Amino acid sequence: MYEASTQIWAVDALGALAHETRLRVFRMLVMAGHEGMIAGAIAERQGVPPSTMSHHLATLERAGLVQSERQSRLIHYRADFPGMRRLLTFLMQDCCQGVPEMCGDLFANLSCEAPQSQAANTRPDA
Amino acid sequence: MYEASTQIWAVDALGALAHETRLRVFRMLVMAGHEGMIAGAIAERQGVPPSTMSHHLATLERAGLVQSERQSRLIHYRADFPGMRRLLTFLMQDCCQGVPEMCGDLFANLSCEAPQSQAANTRPDA
DNA sequence: CCCACCTTTCTAGAAGTATCGAAATAGCGG
DNA sequence: CCGCTATTTCGATACTTCTAGAAAGGTGGG
Structure with missing residues (x-):
């Protein structure tokens, strides 16, 4: 903590x-x-x-x-x-609490495969 | 571009x-x-x-x-x-080029499910 | 209409950051 | 040891950001 x-x-x-x-x-x-x-x-x-x-x-x-x-x-x-990974981890995990709206599915846009199962549940805005 | x-x-x-x-x-x-x-x-x-x-x-x-x-x-x-998602996307995708050492597997530490078969390519960028 | 409340904008001084030439440091090759 | 090159540190100036009190701007209640 x-x-x-x-x-x-x-x-x-x-x-x-x-x-x-x-x-x-x-x-x-x-x-x-x-x-x-x-x-x-x-x-x-x-x-x-x-x-x-x-x-x-x-x-x-x-x-x-x-x-x-x-x-x-x-x-x-x-x-x-x-070092950069540490910053990204902080932003996604500590700062954003892993909120799926911000952090979920970010891999979808990368060359990596996307976890298409979840994280598409909330899509309230454009 | x-x-x-x-x-x-x-x-x-x-x-x-x-x-x-x-x-x-x-x-x-x-x-x-x-x-x-x-x-x-x-x-x-x-x-x-x-x-x-x-x-x-x-x-x-x-x-x-x-x-x-x-x-x-x-x-x-x-x-x-x-907005925050836009920033995270920029950092992982445009800034870090999706380099797996920095961006790969970040979901593993989150509450979300992790993409278990990510980064199939090692991305031999310049 | 006026007052009370919440928030922002104004203002100005303090603090910090950016910039870059000049000088100092570090490593090599003679 | 000396000069040469690569890089940093120093120093001085310009610029930007931070801070917070005072004043102003909306908003609703009486």
């Missing part, structure tokens, strides 16, 4: 994604997969000065959404998949 | 939740269900002055996460379930 204290990290994670550049960077890193991208390339690709991007990457890392690893002179950034 | 423009509303929604008070309010409204809560009760329950809470509620409403409805002298606020 974690009522008030747990959501503090969630606030940080949400805040980290609540910025156009950072959200784009995170998406780019997701697409880049496990090998991630080099810091400089991220900055250049987004058209943002290195010092600014460094700040954004640090914010994402503090929030547990990306990880960095130095490889000789270069620093690789990659999406922190378990 | 919506590359750059779509995520703007997502930034607003994420930003709306990226505040301790607002996140608590949203969770409270989710738990309150469809009837929601009266503005004054929300403020009092959170120990926040009415004018401050009014701002927070307006932020959540602009972000499409709550809805308000006047009923005579009182104003009811309720969670916008489809």
